[in-house]
Amino acid sequence: xxxxxxxxxxxxxxxxxxxxxxxxxxxxxxxxxxxxxxxxxxxxxxxxxxxxxxxxxxxxxxxxxxxxxxxxxxxxxxxxxxxxxxxxxxxxxxxxxxxxxxxxxxxxxxxxxxxxxxxxxxxxxxxxxxxxxxxxxxxxxxxxxxxxxxxxxxxxxxxxxxxxxxxxxxxxxxxxxxxxxxxxxxxxxxxxxxxxxxxxxxxxxxxxxxxxxxxxxxxxxxxxxxxxxxxxxxxxxxxxxxxxxxxxxxxxxxxxxxxxxxxxxxxxxxxxxxxxxxxxxxxxxxxxxxxxxxxxxxxxxxxxxxxxxxxxxxxxxxxxxxxxxxxxxxxxxxxxxxxxxxxxxxxxxxxxxxxxxxxxxxxxxxxxxxxxxxxxxxxxxxxxxxxxxxxxxxxxxxxxxxxxxxxxxxxxxxxxxxxxxxxxxxxxxxxxxxxxxxxxxxxxxxxxxxxxxxxxxxxxxxxxxxxxxxxxxxxxxxxxxxxxxxxxxxxxxxxxxxxxxxxxxxxxxxxxxxxxxxxxxxxxxxxxxxxxxxxxxxxxxxxxxxxxxxxxxxxxxxxxxxxxxxxxxxxxxxxxxxxxxxxxxxxxxxxxxxxxxxxxxxxxxxxxxxxxxxxxxxxxxxxxxxxxxxxxxxxxxxxxxxxxxxxxxxxxxxxxxxxxxxxxxxxxxxxxxxxxxxxxxxxxxxxxxxxxxxxxxxxxxxxxxxxxxxxxxxxxxxxxxxxxxxxxxxxxxxxxxxxxxxxxxxxxxxxxxxxxxxxxxxxxxxxxxxxxxxxx
Ligand SMILES: [Zn+2]
Ligand SMILES: [Zn+2]
Numbered sequence: 024x025x026x027x028x029x030x031x032x033x034x035x036x037x038x039x040x041x042x043x044x045x046x047x048x049x050x051x052x053x054x055x056x057x058x059x060x061x062x063x064x065x066x067x068x069x070x071x072x073x074x075x076x077x078x079x080x081x082x083x084x085x086x087x088x089x090x091x092x093x094x095x096x097x098x099x100x101x102x103x104x105x106x107x108x109x110x111x112x113x114x115x116x117x118x119x120x121x122x123x124x125x126x127x128x129x130x131x132x133x134x135x136x137x138x139x140x141x142x143x144x145x146x147x148x149x150x151x152x153x154x155x156x157x158x159x160x161x162x163x164x165x166x167x168x169x170x171x172x173x174x175x176x177x178x179x180x181x182x183x184x185x186x187x188x189x190x191x192x193x194x195x196x197x198x199x200x201x202x203x204x205x206x207x208x209x210x211x212x213x214x215x216x217x218x219x220x221x222x223x224x225x226x227x228x229x230x231x232x233x234x235x236x237x238x239x240x241x242x243x244x245x246x247x248x249x250x251x252x253x254x255x256x257x258x259x260x261x262x263x264x265x266x267x268x269x270x271x272x273x274x275x276x277x278x279x280x281x282x283x284x285x286x287x288x289x290x291x292x293x294x295x296x297x298x299x300x301x302x303x304x305x306x307x308x309x310x311x312x313x314x315x316x317x318x319x320x321x322x323x324x325x326x327x328x329x330x331x332x333x334x335x336x337x338x339x340x341x342x343x344x345x346x347x348x349x350x351x352x353x354x355x356x357x358x359x360x361x362x363x364x365x366x367x368x369x370x371x372x373x374x375x376x377x378x379x380x381x382x383x384x385x386x387x388x389x390x391x392x393x394x395x396x397x398x399x400x401x402x403x404x405x406x407x408x409x410x411x412x413x414x415x416x417x418x419x420x421x422x423x424x425x426x427x428x429x430x431x432x433x434x435x436x437x438x439x440x441x442x443x444x445x446x447x448x449x450x451x452x453x454x455x456x457x458x459x460x461x462x463x464x465x466x467x468x469x470x471x472x473x474x475x476x477x478x479x480x481x482x483x484x485x486x487x488x489x490x491x492x493x494x495x496x497x498x499x500x501x502x503x504x505x506x507x508x509x510x511x512x513x514x515x516x517x518x519x520x521x522x523x524x525x526x527x528x529x530x531x532x533x534x535x536x537x538x539x540x541x542x543x544x545x546x547x548x549x550x551x552x553x554x555x556x557x558x559x560x561x562x563x564x565x566x567x568x569x570x571x572x573x574x575x576x577x578x579x580x581x582x583x584x585x586x587x588x589x590x591x592x593x594x595x596x597x598x599x600x601x602x603x604x605x606x607x608x609x610x611x612x613x614x615x616x617x618x619x620x621x622x623x624x625x626x627x628x629x630x631x632x633x634x635x636x637x638x639x640x641x642x643x644x645x646x647x648x649x650x651x652x653x654x655x656x657x658x659x660x661x662x663x664x665x666x667x668x669x670x671x672x673x674x675x676x677x678x679x680x681x682x683x684x685x686x687x688x689x690x691x692x693x694x695x696x697x698x699x700x701x702x703x704x705x706x707x708x709x710x711x712x713x714x715x716x717x718x719x720x721x722x723x724x725x726x727x728x729x730x731x732x733x734x735x736x737x738x739x740x741x742x743x744x745x746x747x748x749x750x751x752x753x754x755x756x757x758x759x760x761x762x763x764x765x766x767x768x769x770x771x772x773x774x775x776x777x778x779x780x781x782x783x784x785x786x787x788x789x790x791x792x793x794x795x796x797x798x799x
Contacts, residue, residue: 038167090302091129127418134156139344242367249360251380252356311323411779435786491541515552532743570631581650689702
């Protein structure tokens, strides 16, 4: 037996998760002396005692970790013993480089939920109950290390009871930074539209529930910002919210009182069940149940029109739990903002920003430091696929251990729509919360703020910057203004790199990148791309045959214009007079003359190989959708048709598609590039339309055709690993069909899970590209 002393440095998710009390208990239990300390680098421990006991201690740290903790690295150094008598938790040390992980916000834990519903507990019905395992983190943090003075809770002075719990290593609220109780913590209030206080505390809840029951729209201050709430079972309230938010068709997410309620509305599998009940508590896009003459089916259709899924979630803060329990009915819970602006976080600002939308306000006085939306996920091919990465997930990093380290200190500024930014530190790429569409001033400001915030939190001054190749993206303009060394990354290459790095795929591989819009190397708009990925870069080995996008960006919301451009490319001038086609009938002869001149003279008609636009054109030709009010509406409507009369939601996609067959297509090789011609597809699609085949069948055949094209191309290119990426792969039958058929054909398909397949994942791919530089 030898007395030793070990100095241990642990990095990872070790702050805000009850890690120090865990170490304290463990040291006591094993009989070691020393101390533990939070630093900006992570957690530092010194323990002294018998060498076998220290070994045991080190093992137990790894095996007995608290639920939300994660160790990225543990360094142990043996140093001379100094003869400590006790084991203590020392005050946090400031200074030094910040390498600690930033803890995300977590949903209320079962213990706190139990206490909140116990009439004998001092936090009975208290809307801000939390502990070391749950509650706000990232949304209230102002700096690292994660300690009370570095949160917005610093304004609240703990009462003696809370202080006692906070200081007691055996208490489950030991160093729970947002600790609070009715005596010393934040409170809620219910305001009218002018900010007059109508009620506070528990009566604010019942007043709010009454207002919702009466069909009013409530702006509620939550965890990472405001929600707009309305009774999801009141068609009039749904319609009012749609009018006030100028959102005629875009789906609304719904918060349900309990899982059992969700099961009545939607199809729930085990993976979705676990996601809904997880501490991240995201919005999960679930397939709607379709019953004839059912009120829930009707509401779901009003909430998410022509959409196969409904976005559902469970209450995740104590306040949500109390409100949903008081109401007893599901609530629309949509972001509290106007159109594409960032989510509102301050109650006084909300009065003006949400004026005219909300009738009343349910607010509280715990400040939110940074806006964070709800995350959105969907179960795809048996596992989670993140659609919008925000609360609960951001800003946790994605580990890229296998990549070169050349990207260290690199900032990736992302795309234009669904923007998020990323910063590389060591093996990790930290992805910011979802920022959104950079077209509005508010969103652009949020974008700049997020870069400053994330750099400060990670203590990184960006040394190089990656941006999209599109010259007009606001993020690209920002990149140029920084004066840093810039690397422009082609949009679809970034998608492909994101999919490669997330799945740890060793190159070479074939990337199938299908999305709406991305600036191509030749200055045209790409989006139906096949890229052969190698260590030194990529080769565009195939793409959809380009067609003119009449009106450029304006066509993006008008599938009827996109369809005209596609028809013109296949059949020429005559189509503008041919009223057998639905999109032609959408325009007056005078309008058609203008459109025809535009396309003949090539005025504002960029060429595109976009798969997203092909979906739009097909939706228009089938007369499913002519003008869109929100992104990807036409494609989602086609997906909805493809899934709508499937025998069972659990039937594998391949089996759903098999009976209907597919349309024709033709692949032509030109200058070593495979061009996917669509004239055969068009002809057999028209034959189906003219034969009055059900739209459900036509849509399934179209989806099946795309999957066959994809597998055909995989055979032609001959790479075993196939990356499926880009916004089009948010389409469940397309992704699951591609995965099934590729596997049957002996390929290994890869798709996204933790990184969005849409443009939210672009920043990650750009950050990976920075580390690929040395390989090139
Ligand atoms: Zn808790
Ligand atoms: Zn208290």
